[in-house]
Amino acid sequence: MLDLTPAALALLALLPLAPVADEPPPPPAEPPQATVWEFLVDKYDANEDGRITKKEYTGISERWKLLDLDGNGWIDEEEVESRGRVAKPRPDKKKVTAPKVGRKAPTFELEVVTDPAHLPEERPDGEEEPGKDPKKDGKDAKDAKDAKPKEPETIALADFRGKRPVALIFGSYT
Amino acid sequence: MHATYGDEVEFLMVYIREAHALDSPWPMGGKDGAPIVEDPVTYGERKDVAQRCMQALDMSPMTMLIDGIDNEVGDTYAAWPDRLYLVDEKGKVAYAGGPGPYAFEPDELEDAIRAKLDLEPIQRKPKKKGK
Numbered sequence: 303m304l305d306l307t308p309a310a311l312a313l314l315a316l317l318p319l320a321p322v323a324d325e326p327p328p329p330p331a332e333p334p335q336a337t338v339w340e341f342l343v344d345k346y347d348a349n350e351d352g353r354i355t356k357k358e359y360t361g362i363s364e365r366w367k368l369l370d371l372d373g374n375g376w377i378d379e380e381e382v383e384s385r386g387r388v389a390k391p392r393p394d395k396k397k398v399t400a401p402k403v404g405r406k407a408p409t410f411e412l413e414v415v416t417d418p419a420h421l422p423e424e425r426p427d428g429e430e431e432p433g434k435d436p437k438k439d440g441k442d443a444k445d446a447k448d449a450k451p452k453e454p455e456t457i458a459l460a461d462f463r464g465k466r467p468v469a470l471i472f473g474s475y476t
Numbered sequence: 477m478h479a480t481y482g483d484e485v486e487f488l489m490v491y492i493r494e495a496h497a498l499d500s501p502w503p504m505g506g507k508d509g510a511p512i513v514e515d516p517v518t519y520g521e522r523k524d525v526a527q528r529c530m531q532a533l534d535m536s537p538m539t540m541l542i543d544g545i546d547n548e549v550g551d552t553y554a555a556w557p558d559r560l561y562l563v564d565e566k567g568k569v570a571y572a573g574g575p576g577p578y579a580f581e582p583d584e585l586e587d588a589i590r591a592k593l594d595l596e597p598i599q600r601k602p603k604k605k606g607k
Contacts, residue, residue, distance in 0.1 A: 338498050338506040362517055365499040403572050407563040410549045410599065412541035415491060415526045423583035459543055461565065467570065467592050468486045468563045469477075469585060471538075472555030475529035476496035476504060476513050 339379040353378050393404075411458035477582065478538055481589050486564075489540040491526040492550035495576075497559030519545045560585045564592060 346354045346361075355376045359366050370377050401407055462468050478487045496504035497515035505512035513517055516522035519542075526542050529535070543549045552555055558576035562585060563569060568594065571588030583600060590597055 327523070338503070338512055341498070341506065341512045351549055361499065361514065365515065365517075368499045368501065368503075398551055398554040400559070400575075401552075401569050402573055403569050404570055407561070407567055407569045408549075408552045409567075410552070412490065412543060412549060413523075415523065415530055415540040415542050417527070417530050417536040457539065459488075460567065462486050462563075462565070464565055464568045466484060466486050467565060467589070468488055469481075470553070470561040470563065470591065471487065471489045471558075472492050472493055472550060472553060472560070473489070473558035473576070474494045475511050475532070476494045 314358055317473060332457045342377075342382060343379075409459050410457050411460075414455040415447065416455075477586055477589070481593070482537075484593055485589055487538050489535065489538050490549060490553075490555070491522070491529070491540055491542045492555050493543070493547050494525070505566075516545065544594075562588045562592065 332371060342353070342354060343350075346358050353376045354415050356366055356370065359369070367373075369382065459468060481487075486513040494500065494515050495515055496502050496510060497513050498505045500515050503600055511528070513525055513528075514521075514535070516525055522545055523542055526540060530540055540588060547556075553559065554575065556560065556575075558580050560573035560580065560582065561569060562571035570592055571585060583598075587597060
């Protein structure tokens with residue numbers, strides 16, 4: 303079972319109730335992962351020597367400093383697994399004030415995140431969708447090919463003004 | 477809550493800056509059970525992680541929006557690491573929750589929703605304060 307952070311558990315409290323007993327739960331989206339070190343070495347240890355050097359690390363340099371705590375130019379499993387929380391101030395030092403009750407909510411328009419499980423399956427080039435006649439649909443295929451890329455869907459907070467209240471849940475996966 | 481009030485209230489999840497990316501000052505992930513996420517540095521990276529989140533937590537009944545990598549909306553709402561709001565039909569803030577994780581209270585949001593919809597308040601046991 304996926305262990306969840308407190309924020310993720312709170313978010314789940316907002317979701318519909320679990321499916322009925324005879325409906326199988328959806329499969330987990332991600333393979334099980336053991337440790338942070340295994341994740342990092344799989345991604346960055348190009349020469350597979352059990353260490354990740356600054357040269358091998360392809361992330362941005364500011365992030366490297368948070369990994370290479372002793373500053374010796376490389377990280378290993380012991381260093382990564384021994385990290386606890388680093389008592390540092392927030393990355394940005396901007397003073398932020400939350401919008402107050404009774405005041406106008408700041409407007410925004412943001413892109414909708416699409417669940418990949420609900421996207422149409424991508425087919426290799428040349429492979430037709432079952433049931434489609436490539437000759438009959440030749441014009442349609444050409445039109446589709448020449449069509450402009452679909453604009454991402456966005457939603458604006460103002461879309462709901464005069465219609466219904468909006469509950470905003472801010473958070474992240476971690 | 478979404479199942480109960482979703483016909484009358486729009487629920488929007490806004491995906492913001494990571495709270496505990498492994499390369500952040502507050503790393504979590506791996507052996508402590510939390511997902512392993514490197515702090516996204518591009519909009520595309522954040523979108524990929526948001527999709528992972530949506531799938532892993534099976535959140536597709538709700539609409540998820542993604543904040544720009546400049547964190548403009550998250551900062552405007554002082555939302556990091558997590559926060560709840562209710563905006564009424566006039567576009568005004570009807571409820572502003574405290575900053576998470578300790579002041580992130582879904583019960584308060586539900587109380588605000590019920591008040592907005594003129595529903596009877598739910599009788600809740602007072603929460604015990606931690607020692």
